[in-house]
Amino acid sequence: MSLELRSINVAFGGFKAIDDVTISLKKAEIAGLIGPNGAGKTTCVNVITGFQDPSSGTVTLDGESITGKAPHDIRRRGLARTFQAGRLFTGLDVLDNLAVTGVGLGHSRRASEDEAMRLLDWMGVAHLAELPAAGLPYTDERRVGIARALMFAPDFLLLDEPAAGMSEKEADDLARIIRRIADELECGVLLIEHNVGLVLSLSNHVYVLDAGKIIEEGDKAAILGSQAVREAYLGADQMEDA
Numbered sequence: 001m002s003l004e005l006r007s008i009n010v011a012f013g014g015f016k017a018i019d020d021v022t023i024s025l026k027k028a029e030i031a032g033l034i035g036p037n038g039a040g041k042t043t044c045v046n047v048i049t050g051f052q053d054p055s056s057g058t059v060t061l062d063g064e065s066i067t068g069k070a071p072h073d074i075r076r077r078g079l080a081r082t083f084q085a086g087r088l089f090t091g092l093d094v095l096d097n098l099a100v101t102g103v104g105l106g107h108s109r110r111a112s113e114d115e116a117m118r119l120l121d122w123m124g125v126a127h128l129a130e131l132p133a134a135g136l137p138y139t140d141e142r143r144v145g146i147a148r149a150l151m152f153a154p155d156f157l158l159l160d161e162p163a164a165g166m167s168e169k170e171a172d173d174l175a176r177i178i179r180r181i182a183d184e185l186e187c188g189v190l191l192i193e194h195n196v197g198l199v200l201s202l203s204n205h206v207y208v209l210d211a212g213k214i215i216e217e218g219d220k221a222a223i224l225g226s227q228a229v230r231e232a233y234l235g236a237d238q239m240e241d242a
């Protein structure tokens with residue numbers, strides 16, 4: 001199974017937010033997408049998931065175009081995402097935040113709750129099930145957001161800055177979960193992160209976006225060895241940490 005963006009362009013008025021971007025993702029693999037603020041990373045996710053129509057280019061899932069389809073349609077085809085800001089239903093407890101997704105997919109209340117509990121347990125956050133989503137610390141909120149996305153039993157999961165604001169230990173725990181999502185669930189993951197070290201250590205392939213353009217792609221060694229990446233946008237300090 002593969003998910004591909006081919007020559008995607010997105011313009012907001014006269015401003016080119018995405019400029020001829022081609023990205024490909026395979027099932028059970030992790031692809032990284034890094035780049036400075038405003039590079040166009042979230043816009044790429046919005047295009048893939050139907051929240052933003054591209055000005056031109058195509059998104060294909062197993063060779064079939066899903067370009068411009070509605071978000072709910074794209075979710076049903078096995079593509080799930082998380083949002084930069086949690087976006088949980090604040091009036092519900094954690095279990096119901098997941099269960100409503102199951103009900104929305106047409107499963108019974110009972111089956112949805114069972115699946116929600118199983119996923120929270122799989123993520124190591126079963127203890128949060130009965131807490132109101134509104135009061136969660138954001139690291140827990142982030143994990144619940146991922147568990148909720150997994151309710152779609154996705155073939156591909158798009159994670160938009162899942163480690164933002166996490167301590168090193170929390171980011172390490174999250175890295176193990178992301179690895180398990182790819183390995184155990186055989187889900188393809190597109191990982192967007194400012195934590196470059198996390199992305200380079202987890203990803204089979206990394207894309208570097210700068211001002212809407214892919215300026216480099218390859219494995220960890222290729223990215224670390226890239227003069228373009230070093231000079232064009234990543235501060236030398238960040239690259240040395242990676």
Ligand SMILES: Nc1ncnc2c1ncn2[C@@H]1O[C@H](COP(=O)(O)OP(=O)(O)OP(=O)(O)O)[C@@H](O)[C@H]1O
Pocket residue numbers: 012017035036037038039040041042043044
């Ligand atoms: N709906 C919109 N209308 C106009 N401009 C937009 C819109 N969405 C995004 N942009 C602009 O497009 C560019 C890319 O934004 P995007 O959110 O994709 O960047 P990003 O790489 O996700 O950044 P960050 O790391 O800060 O999350 C930015 O300059 C942003 O201001």
Ligand SMILES: [Mg+2]
Pocket residue numbers: 041042043084160
């Ligand atoms: Mg973003």
